[in-house]
Each structure stands twice: as structure tokens, then as C-alpha cells.
Amino acid sequence: MTSLEHASPATETPMIVMEHVDKWYGEFKALTDINLAVRAGEKIVLCGPSGSGKSTLIRCINHLEIYQKGAIRVEGITLGSDPGTIDAVRREVGMVFQNFNLFPHLTVLENCTLAPMRSLRMSKAKAEATARRLLDRVKILEQAEKYPAQLSGGQQQRVAIARALCMGPKVMLFDEPTSALDPEMVKEVLDTMVALAEEGMTMICVTHEMGFARQVADRVIFMASGEIVEEAPPEVFFSNPSHERTKKFLGEILHRH
Amino acid sequence: MNYTLDFTPVINGLPSLLAACLGTLGLAVGGMVLAIIIGIGGVILRDSPIRPVRWLVKAFVELIRNTPFLVQIFFIYFALPLAGLRLDPTPTAIIALGINGGAYAIEIIRGGVQSISKGQVEAGLALGLHKSQVFRLIVLKPALRAIYPSLTSQFILLTLTTSVASAIAAYELTSVAQRIESDSFRSFEVYGAVTLFYLVMSWLLMSIFGLIQSRYFSYPVK
């Protein structure tokens, strides 16, 4: 892993650019005029009430969802300009899901080597070496030969992070990675994410873990009804939110925790 | 009742009956292999982006599942030569069994594929795998595991259905039994023995299916 931390933000093109993105599910407008630029190494926390479009937004970035208007560029590649761009972008962008989505019929190690071997045409030996290194990094190497069903939720989610990292992504997208976990397992996953952030990974995290947001986010983005309502560095976002909806949301979320 | 049992024709015919069992198993295994290929291929085509292809698969399944197998096997046996393809009864029977079993397999395997969560597919796509790779490497095995009991009981049914191939004189147990019976008039003894042979073959296949299950589909699940 190369560190991206010292890249100069001012002079380079952003890692992710979303311009005027609109998305409908049939008649329902899920995203409205989304504009977002994420620099290399930047950590974004995306929050907002249920149904506000957070998942939809990040799923547009790796084209799990199609959008009807606007443009998305990842590493200068414009999504959808030809079919190859989707593959190219997906190889650069790792995603971690709320429900882990590990492949149940493959061991932990095989979960991690499948895509590098099949998508990047990596040799088995190299893919396994990479997988073992990353499993070690998420502190779960000793479980490499087990099947997902034999692991706890927290362990599964750490494997899912390692699996995504095995593709050598430049960006990691997290969609509520701790929401499906028992409370005692949240920390091990957040610690893994913090470590990843400290290594300079570009990250967009949908999460309501406000402690995590304070600790690692460069910017917190608040969404409501498919729009970006407010974005600010965490210090400002939490102590001095400018929009009424943000205040209301923060009131609810901080109250709950 | 003064019927005296006489197993002499069965005992004398034993070598040919046992050989015919192998014929039956050959038809059954051949039919299953073809049915699996048609089943998996059909499931892929059933969701093809091309509408006429999807429609054809649906029509095929409807046609096969709503007509008698005996008629299907006659149709194939007598229709293929008209299309210039002359096959012996045994390969014809394998094709007919494969087509018939394949239509049922399409519906069964499709159920398995639909039971796999969308999240599995999305995880595969997000890792940069193509749709076809996702199907082959991620969806297929858990899908087959989910419907394995239905698929194997369908295959036992297919095995028993091989007896219908006696209608076109394919080489299998029932047609050999018919010959021995018509030479000896010992119907009860001959069909009694044949019933037992079918039962043993079904058990044999079921234990093989069990072995395959424990070898390939026994990964732990929640």
C-alpha cells in the first residue's frame, strides 16, 4: 500500500467527482443535483435520515445503481462512457456492505483471492500472499481457512474489508458497515477503518458512528430527501450546524447514542 | 389360488437383466448430465436481455412440462429422422430424458438462483467480476445447494422414467424384462424381480447423491 497522505490536494484532480447527478427509481427521485468532489486521501462521512439517499449515492459511484443525469468520474475515468469504464472503476473502488456479503461457499482466503485472480488475472500464489498480508492487517489471518458462517459478525466484516483491499483499490466505500453488528463488535470494525484511514486511504463512509466521524472525517456530509443539505469539517458540523434539518437530525442521533 | 411361483426364467435371465440394469443406469446418467446442462443453460437464457430468447425458454418449459413423456419420446424418435437425423433408440432415449429432465431442472435451478440474495451479486460486481463470472463463481454453487434435494428427487424420477424408453425399444431393464416375460409368461416373478432392481438402483443413486452433497455442498451455513 502506498501512502496517499502527502499528495498535494491543491494541484491534483480529485479522486471522485460527481456533477449534477440525478437519480430516479421509476417515478421516485432518489438523488437531486448531487455535486461532490473527493480528493485523494480524503475521508468523507455521509449521514442522514433513513431513505435520504446515502446508499444510493455511494452505489452510483461504482455503478451498482445507474443514474439518469449528470456525470461521475473516478480517477479521471468517466463512468459509463463505454462499458469498459465500469470494470475499470470497480477495480479501483472497494465496497463494504452492511450485511458483509461474504461468499458462503468459499473460505475466508478464497473470498479474498477470487476477484484478484479472476478480475486482475493475478496468479494464485500472488493472490494468496496478498490476501494473507491483508487478513493479517485486519487481524484475522488465523481464520483464513474457515468459512464465513463460522465467524462472528465483526470478524466477517473485517474479512469483507480485507477482501475489498485485496483488489488494491484507491477508494473504499462503506455502507453502514457496523449497523448489522452486535454492539460489542462495532469497535473492532471501526478500529480497522480508523487504521485504514490513517494509512491514507480515500474513504466515503455512510455511518451514524459520530465518534468515528469526529476522529477521522475531513468532511461530514448531511443528506436529506436525496439532496446534500450541509457539509462541513466535523468540528463545525457537530458544534455549529447551520441547517435546521441537520440540527434536528443531530439531536436525534446523539440522543440515541 | 393355486398359482405356483417359478423363478427359473428370472434366474436364467439374470445375466441379461443385470446387464439391462447397466443400460438403465446409462440412460439415467446420460439423461441427468444433459438435464443439468439444459437446466443451467436454460436458467441463464431465461434471464437473457433478449426478449425472444427468454420467451423461447419459457415456451420450452411449458411445452415439456405439460405433455406426456411417452409422446415426447415418440415424437423425438420419429421426428428426428424426418429432420435427417437418424439415431438409435438408446441415444434417442437419452436425448428425450435430458430434454424432459432439463425442463424441470430449469424451473428448479431457477428457484435456487432466486433464493440467492442480491447482495451476493452486488458484492461480486463491486469486486470487478463480470455478470457471467458472478453467476458461475458466486451464485451457482449456493443456488444448487439450496435446491439439491428437489433436483435429486427429480433425477430419481428421471431414472424411473427410463422404463418408458422401452416403448422405442431402447436397451434398458423394462424392455429386457418384457422380452423374458413374453417368452416365459412368468409376469409376476419377472416384474417382481424388476421392481426390486429399480428399488436398488434408486437407493444406489441416492447414496451417490448423498456423497456428492457431502463432498461439494457441505460448507457450513448459518
Ligand SMILES: Nc1ncnc2c1ncn2[C@@H]1O[C@H](COP(=O)(O)OP(=O)(O)OP(=O)(O)O)[C@@H](O)[C@H]1O
Ligand atoms: N431499488 C429501489 N427501488 C425503488 N426505490 C428505492 C430502491 N432503492 C432505494 N429506493 C428508495 O430510494 C430512497 C433512498 O434509498 P437509500 O437506500 O439510498 O437510502 P439510505 O439513505 O441509504 O437509507 P438507510 O439509512 O435506510 O439505508 C428511499 O426512499 C428508498 O425507498
Ligand SMILES: [Mg+2]
Ligand atoms: Mg442505506
